[in-house]
Amino acid sequence: MKWIEELRRLLRRVENEGPTGSMAEDGMEGGVSCQEAAEGLFEWLDGELDPERAAAVGDHLETCARCYPFLVFERSFREALARAAEEGSAPEELQDRIIESLKAEGFEAGG
Amino acid sequence: MTEPPDGDRVFREEVLPEMDAVYRFALHLSKDPDRAQDLTQESFLRAYRNRASYTPGTRARSWLFTICRNLFLRGEDRSQRHDEIVAEVASEDPRRISREATVFLDARDRDPEGAFWDQVVDEKILKEIDALPEEFREPVVLSDLEDLSYQEISQILEVPLGTVKSRLFRGRRILQKRLYDYAISTGLIAAPVADLEAETSEGSA
Numbered sequence: 001m002k003w004i005e006e007l008r009r010l011l012r013r014v015e016n017e018g019p020t021g022s023m024a025e026d027g028m029e030g031g032v033s034c035q036e037a038a039e040g041l042f043e044w045l046d047g048e049l050d051p052e053r054a055a056a057v058g059d060h061l062e063t064c065a066r067c068y069p070f071l072v073f074e075r076s077f078r079e080a081l082a083r084a085a086e087e088g089s090a091p092e093e094l095q096d097r098i099i100e101s102l103k104a105e106g107f108e109a110g111g
Numbered sequence: 112m113t114e115p116p117d118g119d120r121v122f123r124e125e126v127l128p129e130m131d132a133v134y135r136f137a138l139h140l141s142k143d144p145d146r147a148q149d150l151t152q153e154s155f156l157r158a159y160r161n162r163a164s165y166t167p168g169t170r171a172r173s174w175l176f177t178i179c180r181n182l183f184l185r186g187e188d189r190s191q192r193h194d195e196i197v198a199e200v201a202s203e204d205p206r207r208i209s210r211e212a213t214v215f216l217d218a219r220d221r222d223p224e225g226a227f228w229d230q231v232v233d234e235k236i237l238k239e240i241d242a243l244p245e246e247f248r249e250p251v252v253l254s255d256l257e258d259l260s261y262q263e264i265s266q267i268l269e270v271p272l273g274t275v276k277s278r279l280f281r282g283r284r285i286l287q288k289r290l291y292d293y294a295i296s297t298g299l300i301a302a303p304v305a306d307l308e309a310e311t312s313e314g315s316a
Contacts, residue, residue: 048261069223073215076225085256086232090134092147098155108119
């Protein structure tokens, strides 16, 4: 797998350069760069990435010191939207009206 | 008592439970409770008449949303505004959406975890979603409020997946900015220091 090869390459680099070398600046956690992780964040939160890509992006977002706050911030925003989504149901009179109109079409409500 | 026909059982178990979701969607489309009720009733009537085209076990919600949206659009004058917005959106590359595209950088010094989002009332969030231009409102409603996949949204809106992504991301970005500005104006999050300095210098001038 490509990202594993990339990770091995970076591990070799960090052995040579030390943990404060360029890898720390690049932020290649999970085998993807911070830029790639930021670009994939919305699709990752939406569950739209394929499993391999989702694992790599997710690993990065949850372990990179630079990207993790961005993830937390965006997740808080999305949770607020999801909470608002729970508002609103069809009025009872509408529900009754729909059932009656369906029955007129031959619908059998049954159990 | 006789058993209802099998199609009716599927309709009752898989389609009817989506009544709340269809009503909410109709309300976001029309912004008019009376019209939303009519759209919802008509959607279920159409769905029942065409129940043979529904595959049991698939997502009844996206099927119903397609019916509802088509009914809604039939009564709309989709004029020039639509084409203008589509042209504008089509020029945006969703790959460019990154951390710079959100209010995160503005807010991180004062509320890095976005705790203020919890304080924004649901009513305000729904109001700002309804205030989004139609092309952005639809994907935001379908994804963030009704939890549909990009593929389902693409089918309902009859646009390519890439267009769904760019409209969804753009819509969220506009929404986020408006809610962030609201949070500042109501004190849910402190104003950026630069703004405060500007206010102070204006006040002393």
